Amino acid sequence: MTSSSTSTPITLITGGSRGLGAAMAVALARDGHDIVITYREAASAAQAVVAQIQALGRRAAALPLDVAQAHTFQAFATQVREVLTGWGADALNGLINNAGTGVHASFAETSPEAFDSLVAIHLKGPFFLTQALLPLLASGEHTGARVLNISSGLARFTVPGYAAYAAMKGGIEVLTRYQAKELAAGGIRVNTLAPGAIATDFGGGAVRDNPELNRFVTSVTALGRVGAADDIGGAAAALMRSGSGWITGQRVEASGGMFL
Numbered sequence: 001m002t003s004s005s006t007s008t009p010i011t012l013i014t015g016g017s018r019g020l021g022a023a024m025a026v027a028l029a030r031d032g033h034d035i036v037i038t039y040r041e042a043a044s045a046a047q048a049v050v051a052q053i054q055a056l057g058r059r060a061a062a063l064p065l066d067v068a069q070a071h072t073f074q075a076f077a078t079q080v081r082e083v084l085t086g087w088g089a090d091a092l093n094g095l096i097n098n099a100g101t102g103v104h105a106s107f108a109e110t111s112p113e114a115f116d117s118l119v120a121i122h123l124k125g126p127f128f129l130t131q132a133l134l135p136l137l138a139s140g141e142h143t144g145a146r147v148l149n150i151s152s153g154l155a156r157f158t159v160p161g162y163a164a165y166a167a168m169k170g171g172i173e174v175l176t177r178y179q180a181k182e183l184a185a186g187g188i189r190v191n192t193l194a195p196g197a198i199a200t201d202f203g204g205g206a207v208r209d210n211p212e213l214n215r216f217v218t219s220v221t222a223l224g225r226v227g228a229a230d231d232i233g234g235a236a237a238a239l240m241r242s243g244s245g246w247i248t249g250q251r252v253e254a255s256g257g258m259f260l
Contacts, residue, residue: 001139001186002091011240012036012080012092014067014129015099017046019200020150023233024096029053029060031237036083036092038065038099059087067099067125068117073132080136091138094240096148097126097172107163115164122168127175137188144187146240149176151194151251157259169194173251180249189248191239196255198227222257231256 011028015021016037025035026049035053039046039062046062053060061083065076084090100122103114126149137145151173154166173192180190197217199208207213207226217226235254238244 001134001137001145001188008032008034008089009093009240010034010036010084010087010089010091011094011096012038012133013096013098014038014065015040017042017049017062020195020198020229020232021096021098022049023229024098024236025049025060025233026052026056027230027233027237028094028240029056029058031241032058033094033240034059034087036061036063036080038063038067040064040066040099065099067129068120070120070124070128073129076129077132077136080133084136090136092133092136092145093138093143094146094148095130095133095137096150096236096240097130098150099125100150103165104161105164106161110164118164118168122165123171123175126172130179134183137186139186139188141187142245144183144189146244147179147183147188147190148236148239149173149179149190149192151176151192153194153196153253153255153258155194156253176251177249184248189245191247191249192251193232193236193239194251194253194255195232195235196221196227196253196258198229198232200229217258220259221255222260225256227254227256 011033013021013025016025017039025037029035050060050062063079149172151169154162155169176190176192197207
């Protein structure tokens, strides 16, 4: 952890080339953040997000990263440091562990291979990536970085077919509380944001493209519609603002009131 940075906040968002990650990147840029996003394969989509952020007058960079490959994280941290140095900074003010993938399979049909992949992406990845980036996270009682771990409404309510995925997100929510406790000495705040069903291409775009599923989600959501990526972008931006500094170790669900 480091105690200094530029006056402009810099936030790193994994999986920022599309969907929720892209929406969070743009929302934070509108809030005055410079942004580093990661992508796994979609370099052109990542560069489109970078261009959108730059059009808002903010600096942006896109770096390749497979969050399932923990052995690459130290080298990735070196790349992040190089970006920061190029921007005249030495610390990240925010980290959003967002990258992920969806697997829909019943409990009885979930394979060990699919389970292990979810562990690597959704639990081991955020654990060890945050660890690798600790030396780059700003510290200080009032200037400590904010870490936001992305969970899911499925860690609170149950929908058949998501047992393994939701179990990973339950693990992330527990990890958040431990990180909040252990990193508090450096002034780092750590919270969980848990989206509900969102109309993106996640999980094959089922919520977005399946009319029957869309109607079902609408019927069980207090605000009467399926969520949009911008709903989550705005929620993430709110939790990363300086005014949220007294919030740490908490789970915030942004689901429009699903299954209340």
